[in-house]
Amino acid sequence: MKQGIRNSMIWLHTWSSLILGWLLFAVFLTGTIAYFHVEVSHWMKPERHASAPSDDSLQVGLDYLLATAPNAKNWEVEVPDARNRTLGLSWENYNEERQRRRGPRQIVDATTGEAIDERETRGGGFLYRFHFELHHLPRRTAFTIVGIASMMMFVGLITGIFTRRKLFAHFFTFRPKRNLMSWIDAHVVTGLMALPFHIMITLSGLMLFANTLLILNTDDGDRRGRFGGNERGEQVQPHSTLPPSSWTPDIAAMRAEAERRWQSPIAELQIEKPLSSEATFRFSPQDQRVLTAGRGGRPEIAFDYHGNVIEEAPAGLAASGIQAGYSSLRQLHEAHFADTVTRWLFFFAGVLGTFMCASGSILWVVKRRRKQHGQAGFELVNALNVGGLAGLMCAVGAYFWANRLLPANMSGRLDWEIHVFFAVWALCMVHAVFFRHHKGWVTQLSLGGFLFAAIPVLDALTSPVSLWQALMIGDWLRLGFDGICLLFGGSLFVAVYYLALKDKVGSFSLANLKKALAPRKEEEACY
Amino acid sequence: MLLIALALSLIGFLYFAVTVKKHLQIIYGKKARITPAQKWILHGLGYLHQALALYPCILAWEYQVGITVWVGIVHLTGFVLVPLLTYRPQWFNLLWQICMPGRLCLALTGAPNPALKAN
Numbered sequence: 293m294k295q296g297i298r299n300s301m302i303w304l305h306t307w308s309s310l311i312l313g314w315l316l317f318a319v320f321l322t323g324t325i326a327y328f329h330v331e332v333s334h335w336m337k338p339e340r341h342a343s344a345p346s347d348d349s350l351q352v353g354l355d356y357l358l359a360t361a362p363n364a365k366n367w368e369v370e371v372p373d374a375r376n377r378t379l380g381l382s383w384e385n386y387n388e389e390r391q392r393r394r395g396p397r398q399i400v401d402a403t404t405g406e407a408i409d410e411r412e413t414r415g416g417g418f419l420y421r422f423h424f425e426l427h428h429l430p431r432r433t434a435f436t437i438v439g440i441a442s443m444m445m446f447v448g449l450i451t452g453i454f455t456r457r458k459l460f461a462h463f464f465t466f467r468p469k470r471n472l473m474s475w476i477d478a479h480v481v482t483g484l485m486a487l488p489f490h491i492m493i494t495l496s497g498l499m500l501f502a503n504t505l506l507i508l509n510t511d512d513g514d515r516r517g518r519f520g521g522n523e524r525g526e527q528v529q530p531h532s533t534l535p536p537s538s539w540t541p542d543i544a545a546m547r548a549e550a551e552r553r554w555q556s557p558i559a560e561l562q563i564e565k566p567l568s569s570e571a572t573f574r575f576s577p578q579d580q581r582v583l584t585a586g587r588g589g590r591p592e593i594a595f596d597y598h599g600n601v602i603e604e605a606p607a608g609l610a611a612s613g614i615q616a617g618y619s620s621l622r623q624l625h626e627a628h629f630a631d632t633v634t635r636w637l638f639f640f641a642g643v644l645g646t647f648m649c650a651s652g653s654i655l656w657v658v659k660r661r662r663k664q665h666g667q668a669g670f671e672l673v674n675a676l677n678v679g680g681l682a683g684l685m686c687a688v689g690a691y692f693w694a695n696r697l698l699p700a701n702m703s704g705r706l707d708w709e710i711h712v713f714f715a716v717w718a719l720c721m722v723h724a725v726f727f728r729h730h731k732g733w734v735t736q737l738s739l740g741g742f743l744f745a746a747i748p749v750l751d752a753l754t755s756p757v758s759l760w761q762a763l764m765i766g767d768w769l770r771l772g773f774d775g776i777c778l779l780f781g782g783s784l785f786v787a788v789y790y791l792a793l794k795d796k797v798g799s800f801s802l803a804n805l806k807k808a809l810a811p812r813k814e815e816e817a818c819y
Numbered sequence: 820m821l822l823i824a825l826a827l828s829l830i831g832f833l834y835f836a837v838t839v840k841k842h843l844q845i846i847y848g849k850k851a852r853i854t855p856a857q858k859w860i861l862h863g864l865g866y867l868h869q870a871l872a873l874y875p876c877i878l879a880w881e882y883q884v885g886i887t888v889w890v891g892i893v894h895l896t897g898f899v900l901v902p903l904l905t906y907r908p909q910w911f912n913l914l915w916q917i918c919m920p921g922r923l924c925l926a927l928t929g930a931p932n933p934a935l936k937a938n
Contacts, residue, residue: 463835633821
């Protein structure tokens with residue numbers, strides 16, 4: 293009986309995961325990159341690269357606002373932090389239509405105080421959006437598709453646990469050079485090791501989709517008034533302002549006080565009624581230590597013009613247990629709270645998840661290649677594997693290349709970057725239909741490897757700031773991106789090496805590559 | 820704090836790994852066996868170390884984020900051990916030298932491979 297349950301679990305695991313495996317891989321891959329989508333955007337906007345944050349950055353931002361918007365109703369300065377090296381400035385004028393809050397109104401160089409005129413790009417935001425709403429599809433449809441895929445993933449995870457008889461024995465086991473065994477081990481290890489993460493990310497993903505997936509639900513989640521009330525039509529009298537020379541609040545002291553209380557650098561300063569003696573200064577910190585309250589998990593502190601604390605709000609508390617549960621899962625999924633270390637840990641777990649999806653699809657093929665070679669279904673999975681796994685990696689690489697190679701002031705640039713992404717993916721898919729086996733893998737992995745490994749070179753050639761200068765000004769966001777791309781490209785080349793360049797005895801020669809690419813007999817053609 | 824947590828968690832996983840026959844034999848030779856009781860003790864020590872790794876995380880990140888970081892660290896150290904066991908078993912052997920309580924407990928409750936001691 294026990295055996296029966298295990299077999300049925302294996303069956304369910306195999307087929308539920310296979311159907312949408314490639315979509316899951318795409319979601320995992322882009323979602324993992326999306327942990328760093330702000331950093332990716334930084335890389336994709338070379339105009340920002342010269343900006344070097346310093347202790348004076350806040351003052352630089354205030355000077356800019358003073359010159360640009362002296363009569364504004366309020367000012368907002370986002371100071372550079374671990375994820376941003378530029379100043380993000382926003383302001384709201386009296387009797388002006390409320391801006392939709394989609395990031396700051398002006399990005400400013402944190403050293404020189406000059407406005408940065410960025411190229412048009414969706415940056416890391418595209419990959420982030422793609423991982424849950426895809427592209428070229430109506431939002432709701434995409435939500436439903438990704439939601440179903442997440443459900444399949446959840447089924448796959450639960451059934452996956454039951455396919456193993458001894459959990460501990462498989463925990464640390466990897467047996468190399470045994471083809472099917474090695475793939476199974478790799479799949480099991482990446483799956484089991486990061487199981488808590490996989491369950492968390494799938495469950496919270498499902499929960500974020502809950503509004504779409506519950507079909508009888510009438511609240512589609514789009515109509516929530518996220519951006520505050522509409523104040524249009526209401527005429528407000530501007531406040532009286534002092535001349536800039538006599539407006540001298542001690543902002544540095546307020547900042548020091550706020551940072552002393554939180555033991556964390558500040559992230560943001562909002563000033564109501566700037567340039568008046570009734571001004572209020574509201575700070576919020578970078579670090580977030582409370583997850584249950586959602587985005588309200590950061591404390592706030594407000595000062596008046598003379599530097600007295602007028603309001604101090606601790607990190608919010610959840611209204612109820614349900615809300616606490618929802619907020620923590622949501623926060624864990626989106627990881628807005630994460631500092632650098634935490635973010636890397638999330639990223640690492642995401643990489644394991646991505647690899648788990650990929651190895652799952654591959655081992656399906658490896659397991660069946662002797663028996664089913666040539667059958668339509670088997671060949672379809674093969675083609676989808678090459679195009680869906682290797683092809684997508686090429687597409688992501690091409691997206692980064694397009695970002696740097698398309699002219700910066702080209703019209704419709706934003707769309708063209710995305711067109712390149714899909715065009716390369718489509719080409720890889722077509723290529724994969726014709727070269728489903730060994731040759732397809734070798735070609736596409738080499739292409740992907742090249743696209744990623746050469747990114748540091750591309751970066752050095754197409755950014756106004758050289759890599760050496762970047763090191764000098766400590767631009768680790770950019771150098772980190774280059775480093776990870778190099779590493780990833782390198783690992784794709786290692787895969788190519790194992791597939792094509794290594795012969796049976798393990799020696800390495802370029803002649804093997806020729807052999808690998810030469811037409812083979814049907815029987816051998818698979819891997 | 821991060822390093823302390825990483826080290827504690829890695830030691831915890833060493834205890835789990837050593838209860839698997841294959842990895843036990845890396846250290847104590849081909850004929851090594853452990854009794855179920857010893858296995859439970861080693862697992863217990865493993866869980867204890869994982870739990871201890873939580874403490875520095877909470878010190879550095881407070882409760883809610885601390886637990887998150889701890890889970891992330893457990894993922895990382897567990898995964899690091901896999902290539903280590905496959906490709907560098909001698910390092911595993913070296914690392915086992917620092918797991919004093921575990922070695923002590925094995926020595927007290929009967930060595931896993933008596934034949935090895937005689938030599």
